[in-house]
Amino acid sequence: MGIDSNRLLRHLPNIHNWADLYSKADLYIVTSDHHLGWPAPAFPNIKYLPGISLQPVQPLGGDMNELLEKNPSGVILASFGSLSVHLPNEIILNFIDAFQRLSQTVIWKIRHLKAEHRELLSQNIHVFNWLAQNDILGHRNVRMFITHCGNNGQHESIYHAVPMIGFPMYFDQFENAARLQQKGIGIEMNMRNFSSDHLVDNILTILKYNSTYKQNAKKISSILRSRPMLPKEEAAYWIEHVTQFGSGHLRPVTTAMSPFEMYGLDVACAGLVSLLVTIIALVCGSLRVIVFITQMRELK
Structure with missing residues (x-):
């Protein structure tokens, strides 16, 4: 859903348009950085804070914790965001066919799965309308995240050193999926054109045949965890800093130039x-x- 420019600018009387907003902003918070992207120069008032949704893992309820613990082969988490309700029938059948051939437990977030599809689910597939995604990814028995490559989800997965298979569908998800493959922490696949055989092959490649995906995920996770504070805490720090001291010492003079x-x-x-x-x-x-x-x- 796009942002209503008129509604936004009504609350900023000194701002006339988006270009004016960009040039006069005191602080920019960018929810990505070079860990999953590439190094780039930045002014002091631009703060790269990947994984703004990251938070300490919370204990899970009894049933979910039991589901995560009971399979020694591990757990695969699959989630495609709120848009999963719109997945075509053929794609859902491909996922079901692939998941039921795995030895791992599959926890699948998918809204309003039809009864005809539920009848096809094997015992290792468990579907939910909502999940505590960050807490599940932080569980030691989770081996993989199958995702649409949303910005928050990919950072949560990497923070917990969980390699991914990406099925991008919209907007920045395609760039996110390309990055995770380029960084060697996952494999990008095409949601519109994939087979269950291909998906199973890629899952086995990451979990069984090629350990570098997990090693790369652990390395980037260690880098993210080495930050002195969580991204949301750092965001709060810089917002308070600019509120107290202003941004004159951070903003480059070029922002006032044509x-x-x-x-x-x-x-x-x-x-x-x-x-x-x-x-x-x-x-x-x-x-x-x-x-x-x-x-x-x-x-x-």
């Missing part, structure tokens, strides 16, 4: 004019010399 000034186009134009004047002067001088030499030859 693009013409910021990129030095005024200096470039002055230099270009000087160069053109010099070239014209040289050309004119050369022509006068040539004319003079020609006239002298004619006089001889």
Whole structure:
């Protein structure tokens, strides 16, 4: 759902449009960083805080904890967000066929699964309308996360060192899925064009045949956990900091410049004019010399 620009800007009387908002913002909180992306330069008022939804794992209820504990082969968590209710029949059948062939317990968040599909579920597949995703991913017996690659979910998974299989569907999810594959912490698949055989092969690749996915996930998890505070705590710190001290010591002076000034186009134009004047002067001088030499030859 998009943001109503008019409603937002009504609460900001000194802001006239989105470009104005971007240039006058005191603080930018970006919910990603180089751990899953790539290093990039940033001004002091831009704070990269991946996994803003991360929080300490809470104890799970008796039934869920028993479900997570009982299978020595481990647990696979599958969740495609709130849009899973719109999955076509063929895709749901592919997932069911793949999941029932696994030795792991599959905990699947999917809303309003039809009765005809529930009848096909094997004993290792357990479906729920809602799950405490972060708490489940933090359980020691969870081996994999099958996800639509939402920003919060992927950071929760990496924080708990759980490798992923990504089925992106919308917007930034495609970039997120490409990153997890490039970083070697998961495999990207196409929701519109996959077979149950292909999914099972990829699951076994990560869990059985190629341990580097888990190793890479552990490494990035260790990096994320080495931060001095949780991302949401750091976000609160910087918001309070800017509220107390302002942002003059953080915001670059370029935010008050026009693009013409910021990129030095005024200096470039002055230099270009000087160069053109010099070239014209040289050309004119050369022509006068040539004319003079020609006239002298004619006089001889």
